[in-house]
Amino acid sequence: xxxxxxVVTGASSGIGYSLTDELASVGYVVYACARRLEPIKHxxxxxxxxxxxxxxxxxxxxxxxxxxxxxLEESIPEAKITLLYNNAxxxxxxxxxxxxxxxxxxxxxxxxxxxxxxxxxxSKMIINGKGTIVFTGSIAGVVSxxxxxxYSATKAAxxxxxxxxxLEMKPFGVRVINAITxxxxxxxxxxxxxxxxxxxxxxAGRDAFKARSKEVKKMSAPEYAKQMVKIxxxxxxxxxxxxxxxxAAIARLLAMFMPIWLLDKVLYKSNKLCKINNEYRSAEKxxxxxx
Numbered sequence: 665x666x667x668x669x670x671v672v673t674g675a676s677s678g679i680g681y682s683l684t685d686e687l688a689s690v691g692y693v694v695y696a697c698a699r700r701l702e703p704i705k706h707x708x709x710x711x712x713x714x715x716x717x718x719x720x721x722x723x724x725x726x727x728x729x730x731x732x733x734x735x736l737e738e739s740i741p742e743a744k745i746t747l748l749y750n751n752a753x754x755x756x757x758x759x760x761x762x763x764x765x766x767x768x769x770x771x772x773x774x775x776x777x778x779x780x781x782x783x784x785x786x787s788k789m790i791i792n793g794k795g796t797i798v799f800t801g802s803i804a805g806v807v808s809x810x811x812x813x814x815y816s817a818t819k820a821a822x823x824x825x826x827x828x829x830x831l832e833m834k835p836f837g838v839r840v841i842n843a844i845t846x847x848x849x850x851x852x853x854x855x856x857x858x859x860x861x862x863x864x865x866x867x868a869g870r871d872a873f874k875a876r877s878k879e880v881k882k883m884s885a886p887e888y889a890k891q892m893v894k895i896x897x898x899x900x901x902x903x904x905x906x907x908x909x910x911x912a913a914i915a916r917l918l919a920m921f922m923p924i925w926l927l928d929k930v931l932y933k934s935n936k937l938c939k940i941n942n943e944y945r946s947a948e949k950x951x952x953x954x955x
Contacts, residue, residue, distance in 0.1 A: 670749065
């Protein structure tokens with residue numbers, strides 16, 4: 665046994681896929697968890713099923729997590745996990761007035777509750793292995809950007825959970841890392857369009873909504889995975905927050921040193937919300953006044 669065992673969620677694409685690739689390349693046996701297993705087949709062919717073990721898992725379903733824990737207990741005789749990488753994520757790029765209860769619950773179920781359930785259910789195996797738990801956080805959990813407010817709330821929640829967990833796990837020799845992630849080339853972007861009845865379904869609103877997904881230079885997922893695995897492998901350090909990805913360092917400085925009122929002003933203007941305000945005021949003036 666003595667092998668390094670990793671569990672990676674959201675392994676079918678983006679960061680999770682690249683993490684599985686990188687971890688397998690440096691000697692880990694990786695349980696690659698995802699709802700879709702087809703994309704992982706290439707990594708199985710590349711490393712062999714003894715190194716990459718696909719497992720169909722939807723972390724928003726608690727009982728699937730319980731079954732997965734049982735599967736691991738039966739598959740790993742020593743019941744030791746070296747790394748739990750809580751990476752699976754759900755996008756939510758809507759104005760808060762457009763986020764339905766269903767969308768909101770789905771976002772929190774994956775981005776928060778799923779990771780908390782995975783951590784609790786696998787905690788004993790991680791403690792047995794004196795392992796590391798990593799969460800894929802986001803700069804959106806540090807700076808709340810317009811139109812991804814619900815997503816920002818989920819990431820802020822998981823940041824605080826990771827920081828508290830870091831303290832609780834320390835007595836048992838388990839490291840916890842909160843990977844506050846900037847721009848990385850992934851497929852997590854929102855694919856759903858603005859609702860037709862949205863308050864923002866106006867010329868200025870649609871323009872601002874498009875600005876939320878403006879193209880910026882991002883770090884490649886393989887490069888990000890390489891940097892994160894290097895941090896995981898450095899057992900001499902015990903960081904809590906780790907900033908990686910494009911603009912992550914800038915977001916950290918903004919959150920630390922820029923006054924909230926100034927950051928608010930910058931985000932308001934850069935996301936074209938001032939144009940919505942002007943459009944709304946103009947429409948209000950044109951309404952007939954009651955006598």
